[in-house]
Amino acid sequence: MLGRTANDLFWLSRYLERAENMARLIEVGYRIALLPREGEGYNEEWRSTLQSAGCETGYLAKHEAPTTSDVINYLLFDADNPASVRSCISIARRNARAQRTSLTREMWESLNSAWIDFEAINPRDITSDRLPALLDWIKERSATYRGALLNTILRNDTFYFSQLGTFLERADNTARILDVKYFVLLPSYEMIGSSVDNLQWASILRSVSAHRSYRWVYKQHYKPWNIADYLILSAEMPRSLRACYLEIDQAVAGLKAFYDQEDKCVPMAHETLAMLENGDIDTIFQSGLHEFLTDFLGRNNRVAQEISEAYHFNG
DSSP states (O other): OOHHHHHHHHHHHHHHHHHHHHHHHHHHHHHHHTSOOSSSOHHHHHHHHHHHTTOHHHHHTTOSSOOHHHHHHHHHTOTTOTTSHHHHHHHHHHHHHHTGGGSOHHHHHHHHHHHHHHHTOOGGGOOTTTHHHHHHHHHHHHHHHHHHHHHHSOSSHHHHHHHHHHHHHHHHHHHHHHHIIIIISOOOGGGTTSHHHHHHHHHHHHHTTOHHHHHHHOOSSOOHHHHHHHHHTOSSSTTSHHHHHHHHHHHHHHHHHHHTOOOTHHHHHHHHHHHHHTOOHHHHHHHOHHHHHHHHHHHHHHHHHHHHHHTTTTO
């Protein structure tokens, strides 16, 4: 496979996952902004959402301060924001058109129809009460494409590059959502363990579709170390860091077998998976959860860079 083809397939999946994850980040900000909070108020919650999405600098270049309507419009519809849902879906579709012959009919039609329908949305129609339905729609369209990919594509290099794009982006997002809670949105000492704090945790879990499954695993009230353990080290939770790296490790192993060559990305992915498989949540907390997440995000970026270099994404 040509490097350009591999690059387009990788980023197609990565941008579509990013669109879904942006919807999840907006959902976190929206839910938490509705909760009572001492101090800065809801504007600070939206600022933290912008920071987690890596969009604060671009937003402040166009707006004076974070407001609910401006942040939602910037993260959903602003074509000048390369990380907005609109931009992500548009780039994913452009890559899909470039590699149309590598995709099945079901994959192309699900993505193309998502783009057409999203372009038909009038941003002025998305009021606060309509926002949750739109965010759910974005997640559903992403799931439809994933279902088409998993059910119709051959298990060859097209599949492996698509998997890598999806799960590298998903791991990045889960780590950033955790960091919102533990670093940016960390409540005052008096609020830790309070009903407000529990509502914040419920919002975080819902944003990664883990609220009900968390209750299945931990039959008790929300505890920060249990939630962190679930979203970092659980092999069963499909959006956890460990679960993402199980998929990444399988994908790089698949490419190794398909091309009959091993590049640096293979041991790097395996090393990161081993770190998560052998990890202990108490040790992570003792060393500092924010520091752990920062280190993980760096590792994740290095794995992505090694994949890019190994398969000549840039020609």
